Amino acid sequence: MAKPLILWRNARTRLVLASMVLSTALTALVLGLVYVTANRTIENETRSVVTAELAGLRDEYERLGTIGLMAAIDRRVKDAADRDALYLLTDAQGNVLAGNLARWPEGIEPGSGWVDLDLTKMSSGEDVSISAASIRLPLYERLLVGRDASARQQLDRVLLRSVGLALLAALALSLLTGWLLTRLVFSRLSDIAQTADDIVSGDLSRRIPVRGSGDEFDQMAQTLNDMLDKIEELIGNLRMTTNSIAHDLRSPLSRLRQRVESLTDPASAASDREADAARALAEVDHLLRVFSQLTEISRAEAGLGRDEFEDVDVDALVRDVTEFYEPVAADQDVQIVIEGTAGRGPGHKPLLAQALSNLLENALRYAPAGSTLTVALANVDEGLTLSVLDQGPGVPDEKLDRLAQPFVTLDPARTDQSSGLGLALVAAIARMHGGRFEARNRKPGLEAAITLAR
The missing domain is CATH 1.10.287 (Helix Hairpins)
Structure with missing residues (x-):
């Protein structure tokens, strides 16, 4: 009992069975409708033909009497030798006057409607199943017209056999389709599970394979890989920060x-x-x-504080922060100027002010006397940029990427004055706003810029 229970708990098995049941049920419904519709169409066609023949023979009787009706039935019997048409005309006592049936069926009253019964065929003496209708004529003669139901019964058997074969084929096809579908789905899920197991084991570099099909699985894999990249980056930063804290x-x-x-x-x-x-x-x-x-x-x-985003007048914020630092700059014989405009945008106003303050403090730390600090604002395709440009010594190109790392102070003489976290906070604020931090040498000087998404 344990193995069937485990098999049933398997998601792949349940998915295959569900696909098989649904496909088979749908096929059975369609084939059932076809079977019922075909039977009803044949039966309605037969009834229409028999009703028309009854009406035609009644007209013959009204025009030519019993003798004329008998002659008409004899002609039709001869013409019906290769068909399934059946006719019977009897007098009021039940004696056969014309037709190809041996006797009037017992218990059938003329005009009783459409009936299915077994009668003996006069030409062969064999019993046949017929579907027929009857009427009583004015002189109490009885007229019955029908069709041999054997052909329809044979068609029923053929239809039922065809329906059965079609259901078996649908069952096999649905089983194959379900297996292929689950193989496709679970192979991709297996990739994700294997990658997750490797990551849990400590291999943070593992990524979910992207097969290049561009389907929803590839899109999900790419999204998860982006998330894993971000997680790896955060964990790397955490490790580096932890090590830096322990050291610094x-x-x-x-x-x-x-x-x-x-x-x-x-x-x-x-x-x-x-x-x-x-x-x-x-x-x-x-x-x-x-x-x-x-x-x-x-x-x-x-990302804490995103709920505190507001529509910020960036130009006004820059003016307020630079005015606060102008006295400090004047003491160092440094001038601060603002160039360009950025307009308004969503953001965390206190953090944006903190980021600009850190950029200005960092620039003032290295700005020589008599130089100019430029705070530049500009609108770009990605959003807006806020840059602080100084005329100091700059940074060696190979160390530019380290500026935003926590506890990194490139000037050993200033280690006691700086914790090395100012630009790391600027970079974190930029990422919080969907942007990034960049630094480049201007020769002379350094440009430190953040890009903020609109």
């Missing part, structure tokens, strides 16, 4: 521990303890900033 936070935490130890040293001077306390507070503030930025990056990467 070790130093400030070690320094913080040293400061706290010095505070607990009774031999240290009061002035030293005050200096160590100030440095410890600075280290704590630095760590809090790091964790705050990590939280913001995680929220942006997860």
Whole structure:
């Protein structure tokens, strides 16, 4: 009992059986309708012919009397030698006057309608099944006209045999079709399951095969592969971030521990303890900033806050943020100018302001005195771009791709001043808005730009 139960629980078996049952039922319904329609058509045709002959013979009787009717029946009997036509004319006592039947059927009253019965054929003496109708004539003669039903019964048997064979063929065809269908479907599902098993085993590089047919399975496979690419990217970023956290936070935490130890040293001077306390507070503030930025990056990467998108006047937002940084820029003898316009677009206003602030802070960190920072706005096919261009030393081309990685600080001298998370947050905000972060050297200077989808 275990094997049949397992077989029935198999989705492929259930799908094949369902396809077979539905196809066979539909074929049986169609063939049944054909059978019934054919039988009714033949029967109606037979009744129409018999009714017409009865009417014609009655006309012969009214014009020529009984003798004329007998002669007409004899002529029709001769003409019907190779056909299935049957005729019988009797007097009121039941004596046969004309026709090719031996006797009047028992229990049949003239005019009783259409009947199916067995009678003896006069020419051969054999019993035949007939379908007939009868009438009573004015002088009480009885007239019966019918057709041999053997041919129709034979046709019924042929039709039934044909229906049976057609059902068997439909059953076999539906079984084959169901098997082919399930093989196609489950082979693609098997690809997905195998890929999923490999990924669960730790091979994040595995992807679902795309066969190039362009069908719905290929479209689903491509969508799942895109999702897997994104998952692999996020996991890679998570691993890199985790490793970076472990590496980059070790130093400030070690320094913080040293400061706290010095505070607990009774031999240290009061002035030293005050200096160590100030440095410890600075280290704590630095760590809090790091964790705050990590939280913001995680929220942006997860898409949290999309429900807070609004119609943002990007030009006004850029003016407000640049005005806030103009005093800082003036202290460094740097001028900030705005070029172009972008209009309005959907976005998270506080995060967009944070992204522009990070870009400006990064540019001001490296902008030489007497230089100009340019905030450029432009509409492009993909949406809008927001760029910050400085006239600083730029970045080595081979390191441009690392700018948006967490905890990456390309200037070792500034490691204590920067956590290396500012541009990583900018890139996360850009992705949250359906865009991307790019950096390119301008020689002199660096252009850092984000593209936002409309």
